[in-house]
Amino acid sequence: MKISIILYKSKTLADGSHPLMVRISELKSRKYLSTGLSCPAELWDFDKNTPKRSHPNRKLLEAIIAQKKAAYHTKLLELESEQRKLSIQQLVQAIEEPKQVTQGLFPFLSEVYQNLIQSGKIGRARLYKRLLTSLKEFTSNKQLSFTDIDVPFLNQYEAFLYKQGLVENSINTYFQVLRALLNKAIQAKKMKREQYPFQDYSLGKFSTLTRKRAINKEDLQQIIALRLAAESKLQIARDYFLFSYYGQGMNFRDMASLRWKQIVKDRVVYTRLKTGKTMNFKLLPPALEILDRYQKTTGVKAEDLVFPILDKNKHLSPQQIDNRINRVLKQVNESLKEIAKQADIPVHLTTYVARHTYATVLKQSGVSTGVISEALGHKGEQITQTYLKSFSNEVIDEATTLYS
Known part of the structure; x- marks a missing residue:
């Protein structure tokens, strides 16, 4: 393709001069474009x-x-570098048509968030929402373009997050979401690949070491031994904690969605919401005792929910379900905090402690990481390794007796 400026003698202007035209030619095709100049x-x-x-x-x-x-040659080289086979008309459109306003980072982030909401991926959407809020606070709500996100920007944002009091695990999450966002922007042609800053900014420096969350046998027995008022918030919180522990470390969201039809005799068969893995395990006597109590309050119809966390007639949309689970989980963790205080346990007790403690039991019993990964319903062993790195070998010495 050849680009040149010629004096177009086939047309004569009122003053007797001729227009200067850009001539683009390829093989037998030619296209003339006005420059607005004459001579x-x-x-x-x-x-x-x-x-x-x-x-x-x-x-x-x-x-x-x-x-x-130069403008035409630059555009031609740019398009050819993208390995795009283009016609004369496409080149003309690329340079002559008014350029669209480049979408900023915040509008694109909001768009990704809305798409995740519409897809029912509420948990993932929440991470993008948090990133949006954090970046707006960091930039004092000033608009960002994708070209603004370079290594110096990432270093400054990192310092900002540390100043906010976030730990490395949390900072790592923010940066993982930001990295995923930029990859989406590249795929959507909102950002050029050569502008991608994570080639020179590594997330490996952030420790993904999970803080110690497991409790030992004595702590567990103290929780069980507490005298709590029947059907009180503390009693319900303890039930959820113990059912998770005795139920193969079941996640709170999975517990909230558990239905009676998924319990067959003394086994539970369900699909993890987070990973889509099918879980199948035997219920131990303490877990069966908990279920027996809830049969009297939630019913035993196949479609009925086991625990009174969600209302199947009220919480219908993914957003309503997610909001409700978050509210109840917050209340349960507040109650577990009080339980830890009453039981004199020096651990920040949450529903996740039950899950981590279950993993610790398996580790101390000599079970391989691969089997623990399968038991927890993790997608891969790397996630399980993150759990196990935080566990010391002194936790739960007599692992085999914990279920008795």
């Missing part, structure tokens, strides 16, 4: 395609012509 024929050098020395505005005209040619 009398006697002041144009047709051999060199430049204004003659005698032209009164020669230098200015030469500069404008050079600028026009």
